Amino acid sequence: MTATAVDRPSPGELLRADRAGRRFGDVVAVEDVTMSVGAGEVVGLLGANGAGKTTLIRMLLGLIATSAGEVALLGGPPDRRRRTRLGYVPQGLGLYGDLTVRENLTFSAQAYGAATPRLPEALRASAGRLVAELPLGLQRQLAFACALAHDPVVLVLDEPTSGVDALARAALWDTIHEQAERGVGVLVTTHAMQEAAQCDRLLLMSQARLVAHGSETDIIGSTTAVAVRTDEWARAFAVLTESGQPAMLAGRDVRVADADADRVRQVLSDAGVRAEVVAVPATIEERMRVLAGA
Amino acid sequence: MRAMIVKEFRELSRDRRTLAMLIGMPLLLLVIFGYAANFRVPTVTAAAVGPGASRLAATLPSSFFDVTRIEPSGTRADAERLLKDNTVDVAIVTGRQPALALVDGSNLFASQAIVSVLNTFGDKISSQILYNPDLKTSWVMVPAIIGLILTFIGTIVTSIGLVRERETGTLEQLAVMPIRPSTVILGKISPYFLVASLDMVVITGLGMLLFSVPFNGNAFVFALGAALFLFVVLGLGVLISTISQTAGQAIQTAFMFLLPQILLSGMIFPLDAMAAGVRWIGYLLPLTYFTMISQGVMLRGASMASLWLPFLMLAVMAVVVFSGATLRFRRDLAPSRHHRHVAAEADADADAEPHAGPGPAPTTDAGRSG
Amino acid sequence: MTYAVRSAVVRFGDTLALDDVTLEVEPGSVVAVVGGDGAGKTTLLRGLVGRIRLEHGEVDAPSAHQIGYLPATAGSWPALTVAQNMDFVGGVYGLSGTTLSARRDELLRRAALLDVVDRPASQLSGGMRRKLGFAMAMLHDPQLLVLDEPSTGVDPVSRIDLWRLVSEAAAAGAAVVMSTTYLDEAERAATLLALDDGRMLASGTRADVLRSFDGVVARTTSPHRRDWAWRRGREFHEYWPGEAAPRDATTLVPDLEDVVIALSLLRRHRHGLAS
Numbered sequence: 001m002t003a004t005a006v007d008r009p010s011p012g013e014l015l016r017a018d019r020a021g022r023r024f025g026d027v028v029a030v031e032d033v034t035m036s037v038g039a040g041e042v043v044g045l046l047g048a049n050g051a052g053k054t055t056l057i058r059m060l061l062g063l064i065a066t067s068a069g070e071v072a073l074l075g076g077p078p079d080r081r082r083r084t085r086l087g088y089v090p091q092g093l094g095l096y097g098d099l100t101v102r103e104n105l106t107f108s109a110q111a112y113g114a115a116t117p118r119l120p121e122a123l124r125a126s127a128g129r130l131v132a133e134l135p136l137g138l139q140r141q142l143a144f145a146c147a148l149a150h151d152p153v154v155l156v157l158d159e160p161t162s163g164v165d166a167l168a169r170a171a172l173w174d175t176i177h178e179q180a181e182r183g184v185g186v187l188v189t190t191h192a193m194q195e196a197a198q199c200d201r202l203l204l205m206s207q208a209r210l211v212a213h214g215s216e217t218d219i220i221g222s223t224t225a226v227a228v229r230t231d232e233w234a235r236a237f238a239v240l241t242e243s244g245q246p247a248m249l250a251g252r253d254v255r256v257a258d259a260d261a262d263r264v265r266q267v268l269s270d271a272g273v274r275a276e277v278v279a280v281p282a283t284i285e286e287r288m289r290v291l292a293g294a
Numbered sequence: 295m296r297a298m299i300v301k302e303f304r305e306l307s308r309d310r311r312t313l314a315m316l317i318g319m320p321l322l323l324l325v326i327f328g329y330a331a332n333f334r335v336p337t338v339t340a341a342a343v344g345p346g347a348s349r350l351a352a353t354l355p356s357s358f359f360d361v362t363r364i365e366p367s368g369t370r371a372d373a374e375r376l377l378k379d380n381t382v383d384v385a386i387v388t389g390r391q392p393a394l395a396l397v398d399g400s401n402l403f404a405s406q407a408i409v410s411v412l413n414t415f416g417d418k419i420s421s422q423i424l425y426n427p428d429l430k431t432s433w434v435m436v437p438a439i440i441g442l443i444l445t446f447i448g449t450i451v452t453s454i455g456l457v458r459e460r461e462t463g464t465l466e467q468l469a470v471m472p473i474r475p476s477t478v479i480l481g482k483i484s485p486y487f488l489v490a491s492l493d494m495v496v497i498t499g500l501g502m503l504l505f506s507v508p509f510n511g512n513a514f515v516f517a518l519g520a521a522l523f524l525f526v527v528l529g530l531g532v533l534i535s536t537i538s539q540t541a542g543q544a545i546q547t548a549f550m551f552l553l554p555q556i557l558l559s560g561m562i563f564p565l566d567a568m569a570a571g572v573r574w575i576g577y578l579l580p581l582t583y584f585t586m587i588s589q590g591v592m593l594r595g596a597s598m599a600s601l602w603l604p605f606l607m608l609a610v611m612a613v614v615v616f617s618g619a620t621l622r623f624r625r626d627l628a629p630s631r632h633h634r635h636v637a638a639e640a641d642a643d644a645d646a647e648p649h650a651g652p653g654p655a656p657t658t659d660a661g662r663s664g
Numbered sequence: 665m666t667y668a669v670r671s672a673v674v675r676f677g678d679t680l681a682l683d684d685v686t687l688e689v690e691p692g693s694v695v696a697v698v699g700g701d702g703a704g705k706t707t708l709l710r711g712l713v714g715r716i717r718l719e720h721g722e723v724d725a726p727s728a729h730q731i732g733y734l735p736a737t738a739g740s741w742p743a744l745t746v747a748q749n750m751d752f753v754g755g756v757y758g759l760s761g762t763t764l765s766a767r768r769d770e771l772l773r774r775a776a777l778l779d780v781v782d783r784p785a786s787q788l789s790g791g792m793r794r795k796l797g798f799a800m801a802m803l804h805d806p807q808l809l810v811l812d813e814p815s816t817g818v819d820p821v822s823r824i825d826l827w828r829l830v831s832e833a834a835a836a837g838a839a840v841v842m843s844t845t846y847l848d849e850a851e852r853a854a855t856l857l858a859l860d861d862g863r864m865l866a867s868g869t870r871a872d873v874l875r876s877f878d879g880v881v882a883r884t885t886s887p888h889r890r891d892w893a894w895r896r897g898r899e900f901h902e903y904w905p906g907e908a909a910p911r912d913a914t915t916l917v918p919d920l921e922d923v924v925i926a927l928s929l930l931r932r933h934r935h936g937l938a939s
Contacts (some may be wrong), residue, residue, distance in 0.1 A: 047819075048819040048821035048822070049789055049790060049791060049819040051819075096305055098304070098308040098309060099301065099305060099308075103301070103304055106297075107300070110296070110297030111297055111298075130308065135700075135701050136700065136702070137700055137702075162816070162817065162845070163700065163701050163816060163817075163845055164700045164701060164845065165699055165703055165845065165860065165928065166700070166921055166924040166925045166928060167700075167860075167924075167925055167928040167929065168700055169700075170895065170925050173894070173895045174895050177895045191817075191818070191819055191820055192846055192848070193820060194847060194848050194921055197896060197897055198895065198896065198897055199897070200897070200898070233835075234692055234834070234835040234837075237831060237832075241832065241835075247828070247831070248824070248828045248831045248852070249694060249827070249830070249831035249834060249835075249852060249853075250851075250852045251851065251852060251853070251854065251869070251870055254831075257824070284820070285820040285823065285824050286824065288820050288821050289821050289824045292821045462737060462741070462742055463735050463737020464735075464737075464739070464740070464741055466715070466735040466737065467733065467734075467735055467739065469715055470713050470714070470715060470728065470731065471753075471756050471757070472727070472757065473756055
């Protein structure tokens with residue numbers, strides 16, 4: 001297989017879903033999703049499990065057909081020829097544990113008909129080691145290197161940084177941003193909300209639909225939370241939980257998502273708990289919790 | 295395409311178990327079928343009983359008959375006892391015309407060989423086949439199959455059950471719970487022991503019903519032999535689980551234990567007909583001894599006393615394998631209590647403790663030196 | 665009663681898995697152990713619950729009856745239903761009859777698992793399975809609750825639910841130790857312990873850690889020393905340990921992520937591991 005030349009499409013057209021939908025029997029996995037990823041963009045796809053992220057990605061990759069609407073990869077249907085310009089890192093990494101680092105990279109490159117690239121610096125010392133023996137951080141770097149071996153113009157990453165430490169995560173994001181600066185369009189799913197800040201743009205899916213998009217502030221919208229500062233957090237927590245408020249611990253404070261500050265104040269003062277109650281912006285997770293329903 | 299093939303070979307070269315199956319298995323099969331796969335029994339053990347015993351023994355061709363007993367004062371009853379106890383394959387009773395050769399039909403291939411040799415004697419010796427008069431294959435196979443089924447449950451099913459616990463990580467949880475390691479092992483194994491016992495009863499009953507296989511001996515002796523044998527194979531199952539990480543590996547390993555048992559236990563090919571080296575492998579396999587017991591009890595009605603050797607061998611194997619398995623398994627389970635202070639357990643004490651107190655002092659790595 | 669592992673050293677063959685690590689947890693509080701794969705989190709937690717032997721150091725822990733433990737892997741028996749899993753664990757800890765069923769139903773209600781009591785654990789979503797594991801670890805109302813990566817692979821929505829359950833356990837007086845790779849989760853705990861390669865990077869409350877952080881982090885579009893910089897969106901953050909940053913640098917108040925990355929970099933440079 002050789003890489004057939006695909007015209008570099010205009011920005012905004014690397015990946016595109018147009019009112020795309022997919023049903024499995026009676027189950028609606030994705031409904032009416034319109035989105036796109038342009039050249040040089042890092043787009044984060046957020047959502048709970050079952051929200052439809054994976055189905056959407058599989059449609060964009062051409063691994064399953066749409067049952068409504070259209071998807072496009074590099075301006076056309078996602079077929080095998082177009083997929084040669086795509087790099088994909090699945091959640092399970094797709095590496096061979098019984099092969100060495102170098103052998104994995106060679107195999108990936110050859111599968112795309114590309115020359116085997118140089119190993120990234122961090123992996124050079126481990127070139128001859130079996131992948132199964134590598135720490136997860138290095139395995140993830142290798143999965144990146146394999147996905148990038150054939151110089152793709154689109155990169156799709158499914159939870160690329162899950163399970164690794166802060167430094168390894170930083171290294172992976174370095175790679176992602178370097179690719180974006182070279183003009184590669186990146187679609188990345190993540191469960192780590194702190195990584196939202198790494199993306200240029202966010203898409204939030206909930207119950208098969210795209211419910212919000214834009215910056216972190218756009219995603220959170222008008223959802224707020226209430227922070228309760230008190231010396232007796234355990235009592236404050238118990239009282240609030242008792243009254244049906246979804247309270248949780250935050251450091252030495254208590255936090256209630258999507259609650260009314262006055263009501264919280266009332267509940268606490270009725271129980272005689274002395275506390276400072278402030279309305280604060282919600283986090284993305286809290287917003288997602290609200291969307292998913294209590 | 296080429297990349298795919300190269301990748302596959304590289305992966306294969308690092309998968310030791312699969313390699314062992316690819317290379318070891320053909321070698322094993324070649325050796326077994328070359329040296330062991332032989333239905334023709336070269337020599338049999340014989341006894342001469344009765345007044346003309348010595349004279350008769352002299353006339354028997356020594357290339358085939360290995361006369362180990364000559365009892366001039368013996369009777370037909372003595373001859374039958376020798377067969378029942380599996381002391382000899384054939385006992386010839388003299389003092390009558392023609393002499394009567396009693397043949398042990400529970401030893402299928404030996405008795406076939408004996409009958410064909412005796413036919414050359416014409417009218418001088420008549421023969422009678424005991425325990426399996428029609429020389430039915432099913433009669434000798436059913437008792438052996440019972441053992442095979444027990445082996446299957448003991449090794450494959452048990453090891454999968456245990457490995458699954460390791461695979462899902464729940465073994466870790468059991469280890470931390472307040473259960474003794476021995477309780478975990480017994481609790482895991484007892485159900486398989488019971489199921490295997492039930493299976494054994496069903497198979498034995500079905501074998502008797504469908505193939506009219508007799509049950510001439512003592513059911514207690516049979517049950518005792520089966521229980522000993524079960525301990526051995528369950529122990530093997532536990533051992534296999536301690537050297538396997540996944541169910542797939544456990545099945546592969548158990549299969550490598552199972553195949554030699556089928557081929558070398560005397561169940562299909564008679565042990566007597568095997569080359570010495572291969573036969574000794576057969577003598578190391580538990581199924582060999584269970585088959586001796588089950589065939590002996592069911593067909594010949596053999597007594598416990600006459601089966602002392604297989605019982606002893608199984609007992610020794612049960613102790614060795616089971617303690618080895620338990621020790622290895624315990625190592626995965628038993629938490630170390632070294633350097634541990636188990637805090638006061640009483641709830642009252644815990645409640646009385648004030649909850650306040652300084653948190654751990656902040657430290658950073660900044661002051662550390664290499 | 666403070667539960668603790670103090671000055672722990674653990675070696676696996678030639679590998680030093682824990683090097684002088686101390687973890688302390690008070691009743692009614694949550695400690696988060698943060699680090700990546702291979703940092704030593706699981707080893708430390710296994711040391712605390714008595715699964716491995718320390719080469720050096722001390723462990724203060726209650727008896728097995730007073731420990732609830734959720735291992736990093738499954739935490740439940742896949743072929744058993746939700747209710748059967750709970751009943752098995754309850755039986756092991758000597759609970760039975762109405763005590764067991766009341767406690768079981770209460771925990772399943774709080775974990776929002778009452779609708780799936782008859783479903784085999786293998787058919788639960790990842791988030792539900794971790795919540796079940798949590799409920800099982802909590803069933804006997806232990807004094808010490810040890811959770812190994814309860815939220816890894818769990819989506820953000822279920823993670824909020826799990827955190828609420830953890831909060832409830834701590835509010836009820838349990839000492840909770842949980843490991844995580846998410847720094848935002850560590851930020852919600854009362855104290856945190858950051859591990860890197862078996863060593864302590866930082867420990868204490870969030871304020872303690874930030875206060876004792878040595879050096880400054882600057883925001884820039886073109887870092888002076890690429891080895892000491894990491895991305896935050898389109899910008900870089902650059903660490904200046906101890907020494908003064910250039911005058912034109914725009915310094916910022918580092919968050920925990922910045923602090924942990926900076927300290928990891930520092931450790932690697934000191935040990936000559938930097939690439």
